[in-house]
Amino acid sequence: xxxxxxxxxxxxxxxxxxxxxxxxxxxLLLPSLAARAHEATMAVITLREIAPGRFIGQWTMPPADVTxxxxxxxxxxxxxxxxxxxxxxxxxxxxxxxxxxxxxxxxIRVVPREGPAVVYTVxxxxxxxxxxxxxxTNLAVWADLADTYVNLGxxxxxxxxxxxxxxxxxxxxxxxxxxxxxxxxxxxxxHSISLAAxxxxxxxxxxxxxxxxxxxxxxxxxxxxxKLQRGEPGLTARYxxxxxxxxxxxxxxxxxxxxxxxxxxxxxxxIALLFFNVGVEIGQLMFVMAVLALMWAHRQAQALLxxxxxxxxxxxIGSVASFWFLTRI
Amino acid sequence: xxxxxxxxxxxxxxxxxxxxxSVGALAxxxxxxxxxxxxxxxxxxxxxxxxxxxxPLTDFEQVLPWLALAVLAAFQGPRTARWVVLAFPLALAxxxxxxLVLPPPPFAPVAGVTLVALTGLAVAAQLRLPLAALLVLAVxxxxxxxxxxxxxxxxxxxxxxxxxxxxxxxxAFVTLALxxxxxxxxxxxxxxPIALRAAGSWVAAVGIMVLGLHLVSRGVG
Amino acid sequence: MKSHSPNxxxxxxxxxxxxxxxxxxxxxxxxxxxxLESGFLHPLSGADHIIAMVAVGLWGAQLGNPAIWVLPxxxxxxMAVGGLLGVMGIDLPFVELMIALxxxxxxxxxxxxxxxxxxxxxxIVGVFAxxxxxxxxxxxxxxxxxxxxxxxxxxxTGMLHLLGILIGVAVRWEAGAKAVRACGAAIGxxxxxxxxxxxxxxx
Numbered sequence: 001x002x003x004x005x006x007x008x009x010x011x012x013x014x015x016x017x018x019x020x021x022x023x024x025x026x027x028l029l030l031p032s033l034a035a036r037a038h039e040a041t042m043a044v045i046t047l048r049e050i051a052p053g054r055f056i057g058q059w060t061m062p063p064a065d066v067t068x069x070x071x072x073x074x075x076x077x078x079x080x081x082x083x084x085x086x087x088x089x090x091x092x093x094x095x096x097x098x099x100x101x102x103x104x105x106x107x108i109r110v111v112p113r114e115g116p117a118v119v120y121t122v123x124x125x126x127x128x129x130x131x132x133x134x135x136x137t138n139l140a141v142w143a144d145l146a147d148t149y150v151n152l153g154x155x156x157x158x159x160x161x162x163x164x165x166x167x168x169x170x171x172x173x174x175x176x177x178x179x180x181x182x183x184x185x186x187x188x189x190x191h192s193i194s195l196a197a198x199x200x201x202x203x204x205x206x207x208x209x210x211x212x213x214x215x216x217x218x219x220x221x222x223x224x225x226x227k228l229q230r231g232e233p234g235l236t237a238r239y240x241x242x243x244x245x246x247x248x249x250x251x252x253x254x255x256x257x258x259x260x261x262x263x264x265x266x267x268x269x270x271i272a273l274l275f276f277n278v279g280v281e282i283g284q285l286m287f288v289m290a291v292l293a294l295m296w297a298h299r300q301a302q303a304l305l306x307x308x309x310x311x312x313x314x315x316x317i318g319s320v321a322s323f324w325f326l327t328r329i
Numbered sequence: 330x331x332x333x334x335x336x337x338x339x340x341x342x343x344x345x346x347x348x349x350x351s352v353g354a355l356a357x358x359x360x361x362x363x364x365x366x367x368x369x370x371x372x373x374x375x376x377x378x379x380x381x382x383x384x385p386l387t388d389f390e391q392v393l394p395w396l397a398l399a400v401l402a403a404f405q406g407p408r409t410a411r412w413v414v415l416a417f418p419l420a421l422a423x424x425x426x427x428x429l430v431l432p433p434p435p436f437a438p439v440a441g442v443t444l445v446a447l448t449g450l451a452v453a454a455q456l457r458l459p460l461a462a463l464l465v466l467a468v469x470x471x472x473x474x475x476x477x478x479x480x481x482x483x484x485x486x487x488x489x490x491x492x493x494x495x496x497x498x499x500x501a502f503v504t505l506a507l508x509x510x511x512x513x514x515x516x517x518x519x520x521x522p523i524a525l526r527a528a529g530s531w532v533a534a535v536g537i538m539v540l541g542l543h544l545v546s547r548g549v550g
Numbered sequence: 551m552k553s554h555s556p557n558x559x560x561x562x563x564x565x566x567x568x569x570x571x572x573x574x575x576x577x578x579x580x581x582x583x584x585x586l587e588s589g590f591l592h593p594l595s596g597a598d599h600i601i602a603m604v605a606v607g608l609w610g611a612q613l614g615n616p617a618i619w620v621l622p623x624x625x626x627x628x629m630a631v632g633g634l635l636g637v638m639g640i641d642l643p644f645v646e647l648m649i650a651l652x653x654x655x656x657x658x659x660x661x662x663x664x665x666x667x668x669x670x671x672x673x674i675v676g677v678f679a680x681x682x683x684x685x686x687x688x689x690x691x692x693x694x695x696x697x698x699x700x701x702x703x704x705x706x707t708g709m710l711h712l713l714g715i716l717i718g719v720a721v722r723w724e725a726g727a728k729a730v731r732a733c734g735a736a737i738g739x740x741x742x743x744x745x746x747x748x749x750x751x752x753x
Binding site: 158159290293294296297298299300301302303 | 411414509512
Binding site for chain 3: 387534537545
């Protein structure tokens, strides 16, 4: 917000002032929205095998919701912290009781006596997970993996109101048609690249400045909309795919923080990444279609903003994003 | 469950094709419907915003009058109709907010069903309404349904997110239905308003019968 | 704002396919789901209902303007009156008989291409509509979800009308008109069969 005011020429002081007022308004009105803009509460329980079929379980990340409890296959006896599964070992259906809106994702990390640790992630969308002794060979396990991570991806984009707001800003500038297809594709390519890079650990960005930068990218789009409406098409209006690609890289890093928080083992990482990304694209496409349909309906109903109010959405987008930026730095 | 979902999808598809006049639309609906059979996951995992957005859609007593309101507004022409896009969601939000402070009025269930019958009858009759009357209807319906959705919240529900979801879905639903109805009426053919009026009379029939049931069961109890 | 979107109808269709009732109903729990399903199946479970409803659409199409639109709009409302009688538990005599008769009468009208004045046609259809509505309405208080049940049978009945009207569009061509009359005759014969069943002559 401050940076924005400095950048803006003096003749736009009035508009910046309006932005500040709106930001203040949002600050008063939207704290609960902002607090939930990045809701990815995790719970992780680690099971360490101490003897064949005997495990000691411990919450490595305790759940926010105390009612959350793991449910083990029927042949296992769970007397916290001890889990006894006998000769068959820990195989069968795993799930969690109490998954819901507060606690959407829970992870079980199994550390066997020999071999690498295996991680199973369960979400409210996919509340059960098959545990097989060798997850690499069983097709059903891979199907479970796909189901889980596609849903996680949809979940993440649809909950990530900051990502959606950015996409909304892009649609607002590009309007529709072939240019929009190219722009959204560029955004997708951008965030897929950085999502992969961050998940494999090639790049690492601390979360707070990243989220602040994401908020700033939305402010940028808001400013670009206002510029366009004043007849000064900015970079986004002329080359939307460049802007979409560049900021796509940024947003992809944001997606990665959600994915890496799950602690996926290296063996399943590429496939999990692929499915998560597919889920993100599905969710994004749903959102784009919804926005386009609503824009069409507004034109049909001739329910368009009057000229004096045409800039209001851009200012709302900008203000909300500025507010996020301020709360995240 | 899948069978039912698909059947509801077919019914929706028939209405759509009549509205949008596009065979492609039908294909798309069929392509999307199977995946939706398990789309109920939206309910729990996407937080209270999406719970709020989904809640009105699970209730015919809200979906039917919303549709009827949109068609009725479309009959009045876009210049009158467009105010519904603004008034209805605001009334929904206000009704939801009211539910936080006021106890439920005893007449709410009967009023809800009465509105189903009234909006349906108005569509069947292709009633010409002045803007004020249309707005009164939209605001009344919005307040009542906002209230009913708000009352469905439990202690752990995030009030702000849930009511935002209700408001957003009310806006999106009525705007889309209105846009579809206006586009549909703009097409060629005298049968188009008749098809919408017939749909309205079906809504009215549902409302009348369920209203009768309400009154009878109240008389017995 | 100019229209840039590739095909609004497609976008909209996709969106509506996402939003509406199917996922919602799949989750609301069994009440709405069972109510809708049983309501939808109720008119389809009896062939006597099916043929009579198709005959209404056929006759409307055959009569042409204005019957083709008066009948589909007024039928549900009159049926709702019959439904109300059923809901209130009022005893209406000869329901099965009248429903079977409706198939015969409407089938005969179509087969013989009888063109009475509109009010006569409306009265005939209206009387039968009351009995059909009564049969559905009687089930309403026992339904898991009354509104869903009502929506279910109303959608099913409306689709049967639509089917009749769509077949009836064929009256524009000479061969089509004959085919429509043949359909009417078939419906009338089936109606006789159901009538014999209703009064217990055949099992």
